[in-house]
Amino acid sequence: MKLDDLQKIAEHEVDFQRAYKHRINVCCSSGCVPFGALKVLKAFQEAVREFGVEKECKVARTGCVGTCSVGPAVIIDPGDYLYQSVTPEKVREIVRDHIVLGLPVKDMLYHGEAFFKKQRRLVLRNAGKIDPSRIEDYIAMGGYSAIGKCLATMTPQGVIYEVSRSGLRGRGGAGFPTGQKWSLVARTHTTPKYIVANLDEGDPGVFANRTLAEADPHAIIEGMLIAAYAVGAEKGYIYIRAEYPLAIQTLQKAIAQAKGMSLLGDNVLETGFKFDLELRFGAGAFVAGEETAILASVEGRRAMPRPRPPYPANSGLWGKPTLIQNVETLANIPVIIQNGGEWFSKVGTAKCSGTKCFSLTGQINNPGLIEVPMGITLREVVYDIGGGMQDNRPFKAVLVGGPSGGCLPEALLDLPIDYDSLTKVGAIMGSGGIVVIDDQSCMVDTAKFFTDFCVEESCGKCVPCRAGLVKIKETFENITQGTGKLDDIAALDKAGQYIKEASLCGLGQTAPNPVLTTLRYFRDEYVEHIVEKKCRAGKCFRNLKKEEDDAQ
Amino acid sequence: MLKDDNRKMMLDKVIKKFDYEASSLLEILHKAQEFYGYLDKNLMTYIANALRLPPSHVVGVATFYSFFKLKAPGEHVVTGCLGTACYVKAVDEIMTAIEQEFHLKRGGSTSDGKLSLFTTRCIGACAMAPNIIVDDEVIGKATKEVVLERVRLTLAGGGRRS
Numbered sequence: 001m002k003l004d005d006l007q008k009i010a011e012h013e014v015d016f017q018r019a020y021k022h023r024i025n026v027c028c029s030s031g032c033v034p035f036g037a038l039k040v041l042k043a044f045q046e047a048v049r050e051f052g053v054e055k056e057c058k059v060a061r062t063g064c065v066g067t068c069s070v071g072p073a074v075i076i077d078p079g080d081y082l083y084q085s086v087t088p089e090k091v092r093e094i095v096r097d098h099i100v101l102g103l104p105v106k107d108m109l110y111h112g113e114a115f116f117k118k119q120r121r122l123v124l125r126n127a128g129k130i131d132p133s134r135i136e137d138y139i140a141m142g143g144y145s146a147i148g149k150c151l152a153t154m155t156p157q158g159v160i161y162e163v164s165r166s167g168l169r170g171r172g173g174a175g176f177p178t179g180q181k182w183s184l185v186a187r188t189h190t191t192p193k194y195i196v197a198n199l200d201e202g203d204p205g206v207f208a209n210r211t212l213a214e215a216d217p218h219a220i221i222e223g224m225l226i227a228a229y230a231v232g233a234e235k236g237y238i239y240i241r242a243e244y245p246l247a248i249q250t251l252q253k254a255i256a257q258a259k260g261m262s263l264l265g266d267n268v269l270e271t272g273f274k275f276d277l278e279l280r281f282g283a284g285a286f287v288a289g290e291e292t293a294i295l296a297s298v299e300g301r302r303a304m305p306r307p308r309p310p311y312p313a314n315s316g317l318w319g320k321p322t323l324i325q326n327v328e329t330l331a332n333i334p335v336i337i338q339n340g341g342e343w344f345s346k347v348g349t350a351k352c353s354g355t356k357c358f359s360l361t362g363q364i365n366n367p368g369l370i371e372v373p374m375g376i377t378l379r380e381v382v383y384d385i386g387g388g389m390q391d392n393r394p395f396k397a398v399l400v401g402g403p404s405g406g407c408l409p410e411a412l413l414d415l416p417i418d419y420d421s422l423t424k425v426g427a428i429m430g431s432g433g434i435v436v437i438d439d440q441s442c443m444v445d446t447a448k449f450f451t452d453f454c455v456e457e458s459c460g461k462c463v464p465c466r467a468g469l470v471k472i473k474e475t476f477e478n479i480t481q482g483t484g485k486l487d488d489i490a491a492l493d494k495a496g497q498y499i500k501e502a503s504l505c506g507l508g509q510t511a512p513n514p515v516l517t518t519l520r521y522f523r524d525e526y527v528e529h530i531v532e533k534k535c536r537a538g539k540c541f542r543n544l545k546k547e548e549d550d551a552q
Numbered sequence: 553m554l555k556d557d558n559r560k561m562m563l564d565k566v567i568k569k570f571d572y573e574a575s576s577l578l579e580i581l582h583k584a585q586e587f588y589g590y591l592d593k594n595l596m597t598y599i600a601n602a603l604r605l606p607p608s609h610v611v612g613v614a615t616f617y618s619f620f621k622l623k624a625p626g627e628h629v630v631t632g633c634l635g636t637a638c639y640v641k642a643v644d645e646i647m648t649a650i651e652q653e654f655h656l657k658r659g660g661s662t663s664d665g666k667l668s669l670f671t672t673r674c675i676g677a678c679a680m681a682p683n684i685i686v687d688d689e690v691i692g693k694a695t696k697e698v699v700l701e702r703v704r705l706t707l708a709g710g711g712r713r714s
Contacts, residue, residue: 031677034690068679205636207676242582242619243675281582283617284673300577302616359678361637367679399636435636435678449639453673459616 001262002270003148006139013140021056022099024048025075025128026086029064029214030246031207031369032071036087040072043091050092051100060137063215063250065128066119068368070110075128084110115366118384120347120373122355123331127215127369132250135257138218144263146334147225151271154337159230160186163333165341167353172198172289172326173401173430174506175352175419181323184313185231188321195228195236196317196324198294199247202286203402204453206433208357209327211369213240213247216331217254221277223330225268226337228275231323235276238327239294242281251279286403286457289431290505291324293459304459305505326431328357348374352418356429362399362436363390372417379413382436393438397522401430403450404510406517407443426517428510442537443522444529447514448476454511465508468499472515480540484530493519554598559587567602574603581614590621618673626661626668628706630699633683635674643682647671649696650703666707 017023026041041061048057065073070084074094081104083094090108097103121127130137138144150159164179185193197220201209213220224236240248255277258264266274280298287293288303295316297303316322332354336344345353352374358381361367365387372381378398382388389395397407400417406427408415415421419429437446451473460466472495478484496512496519503509519526528534535541554560566583570576580599585591591614600607614620632638632647647669651657654667661668677683680692684699686706691699 030675031679034677035680035692068677071680201676202673203636204634204639204674205678206674207678210676243672281578282619283578283582284619285617286673297578298575300573300575300579300613302613359676361678361681362640367637367681369679403636433636435640437640441640446640449636456618 003152006144006148006269009136010139010142010145013136017058017140020058022053022058023077024057024059025062025065025077026059027063027065027071027073027075027128028061029211030244031064031068031211032073033246035071037072039088040074040086040091043088044074044095047091047095048099051095053095053099057095057099060131061133062130063127063132064124064211064369066124066369067110067112067115067366069366073110073128076104079104082110083108112366112387114384114387115368115370118376118380119371120355121371122335122347123212123219123328123357124215124369124371125335126219127211130216132215132217133253135218135254135261138216142338143218143334144222146337147222147229147263148269149337150226150229151269151273156186156230156232159226159337162341163230163336166336166344167341167351168329168332168336168344169352169419170326171328171332171356171432173428175429178325178329181313181325182227182230184311185233185321185323188314190314190321191232192235192320193231193233194317194320194322195224195231195233196294196298196322197224197236197238197327197330198289198291198324199238199240199244199327200282200288200294201241201431202282202284202289202457203431203433205359205361205399205435206402206431207359208369208432210241210244210247212327212331212357213244214250217251218258219331219334220251220327221254221258221264223327223333224277225263225275226333227323227325227330229273231321233323234274235278237278237280237298237317239280239282239288239298242283248279248281255279285459286453287459287505287507290507293505294324295322302459304461305507307504328432349416349418351420356417356432358432358434360386360434360436362434363393363438363440364388364436365390374418375416377414377416378408378434381417381434382413386436389436389438393440396437396439396441397443397446399433399435399437399446399514401428401510401513402433403453404428404507404513405430405433406513407446407521408517409521412521426513426520428513440537442535442539443518443525444476444479445535445537445539447518448473448480450514451476451511454507458507458511462502462504462508464499464502465504465511468495469508469511471495472499472512479526479529480535482533482541486527486530488530489519489523489526554594562587563598564602567599572603574605577603577605577610577613578617581610581620585620590624592622592624625670627666628687628703629668629670629685630703631670631672631685632658633673633675633677633681633685634671635676635678635681637678637681638674638683641682643684643694646682646684646694646696646699649700653700654703654707667703
């Protein structure tokens with residue numbers, strides 16, 4: 001297949017889709033499938049036949065719409081009507097009233113317009129709109145035209161220049177400038193070179209990468225193709241969690257389709273450019289998200305990090321130059337090439353351009369998957385997009401950045417979301433988890449929960465992380481069981497600082513964040529636990545209570 | 553060594569497909585677990601020999617990753633999601649209720665081998681938290697009552713899970 005053919009497929013597909021008057025998009029992502037989305041899909045297919053409107057209605061299986069808490073979600077176009085919590089029983093009524101009579105069923109519609117209002121969808125541009133199992137759907141949205149443009153009109157240096165100009169920074173959490181990373185790999189003369197796309201997402205409470213892969217797998221593949229062209233790599237791996245079966249299946253299918261159309265392989269779009277792609281499965285190790293650990297895992301070893309330098313850009317997979325990028329970063333690339341780096345740099349803030357996807361969960365009214373421009377405030381995310389606190393309970397804290405992120409109090413809600421301001425207050429962007437908690441949660445208990453997680457996930461290679469975190473865990477046990485001392489507060493603080501400074505990799509360097517931020521912003525709760533043996537939320541001292549009950 | 557059955561044949565095929573490459577160890581362990589349900593010592597030794605790796609290396613890798621099971625699970629498996637969102641929504645209380653009613657501990661099985669209780673770090677359905685998985689069915693926005701009832705029904709239904 002040549003570049004011109006791509007254009008023809010797109011035109012043909014657009015004509016094909018125009019022949020339908022309505023498009024019924026049923027969200028069949030991992031969030032909606034367990035709650036009956038596939039049955040809903042089947043019910044729609046049957047209902048349009050029953051009412052004799054199958055020629056004017058295209059029923060499509062799509063990826064995540066974003067409103068995960070009211071799944072299964074269905075969008076009917078034109079008009080962008082979003083139906084919530086659709087069951088097979090409701091489908092007949094929707095088809096009859098909405099499609100046949102032209103009267104949308106008002107009381108089944110989702111009324112959280114605010115959920116979408118402040119979002120900006122670049123990475124999730126096609127999520128919920130295309131059928132991820134059809135490459136033609138992606139091509140019709142302009143897909144693969146960016147790699148076409150690169151191959152036909154741009155030099156690798158030109159591509160890197162455009163990416164640098166966009167100001168895009170790595171979405172895996174650390175925020176390293178993408179263009180700079182690419183030029184480091186491009187500059188080395190050793191071959192072969194590799195690309196590893198990180199889709200491991202070991203943080204509990206985070207599902208943005210999975211959702212992206214389920215909704216728009218080709219955006220990741222196209223991003224990898226462009227990166228490969230720019231840095232001169234011929235082979236790539238997508239490292240994906242084995243716990244994500246639907247995302248794996250979707251990607252496998254997408255890779256096969258891309259190969260079938262010569263978009264991957266020995267002669268991409270008949271230009272002589274070579275790039276091949278394989279999946280590699282993770283197996284449940286949080287530390288595998290770290291760039292040197294992911295390399296060890298792809299090589300079939302324990303996911304243990306090693307000291308840097310040498311950096312993977314010089315010595316990565318099997319000692320060869322390797323570009324490691326988060327899949328969200330890669331999915332931004334086609335948009336940057338299509339619209340230009342300068343256009344992209346105007347989205348978001350001056351220092352942090354573009355958008356960020358977050359899994360927004362916890363005690364709020366509209367949990368789900370969101371994509372917001374950088375610089376939006378936490379308050380806007382929690383109250384405008386998230387719809388405020390569930391049951392109107394008092395806000396207590398927001399956890400940003402997963403188990404090694406920070407717990408931020410109400411006073412910091414007006415903080416703009418970008419790498420630097422989050423780091424300043426002790427949190428991190430992480431791979432994009434925001435969990436909102438109310439007064440039913442105890443901050444000491446929450447910090448203990450994250451510490452337990454990091455103790456289990458520490459690979460054990462370096463002492464500060466392996467032994468230090470256990471020490472913190474023991475101190476927490478004392479405090480939450482009633483044997484804590486006031487000195488423990490200073491001890492926790494000191495241990496946290498040491499671990500942060502002395503650990504080998506990102507896991508250890510960020511693991512104390514929940515401890516340090518809760519100490520900083522919720523110190524009175526620690527004091528209460530130690531001095532008064534009191535837990536406001538009633539989460540701690542359970543053993544103590546039990547002993548009292550038993551004694552009576 | 554391993555019994556000469558279909559599963560061994562499939563495993564051999566996978567190992568061959570990966571060209572006996574040591575770097576495909578994780579892929580092969582995944583497939584082995586899929587075929588056999590869990591990885592026991594014999595299985596790991598067999599894979600080690602096939603890939604010409606020391607058995608200690610294979611065991612080291614298999615024990616490092618939490619996805620690999622080293623013990624046979626019970627007939628029915630209940631898995632609680634311990635992701636942050638589920639934790640915040642008190643999944644712990646549901647887990648404790650299961651432990652108390654069916655007399656088992658997290659990570660273990662009942663003495664008759666009918667039920668195992670596992671935890672997983674995050675299934676990524678956080679908006680539906682708390683999530684409990686009973687055999688292969690995900691129960692979202694789970695409550696103690698619903699889950700206990702479902703487990704009781706599952707156990708009463710008997711039979712091996714498909």
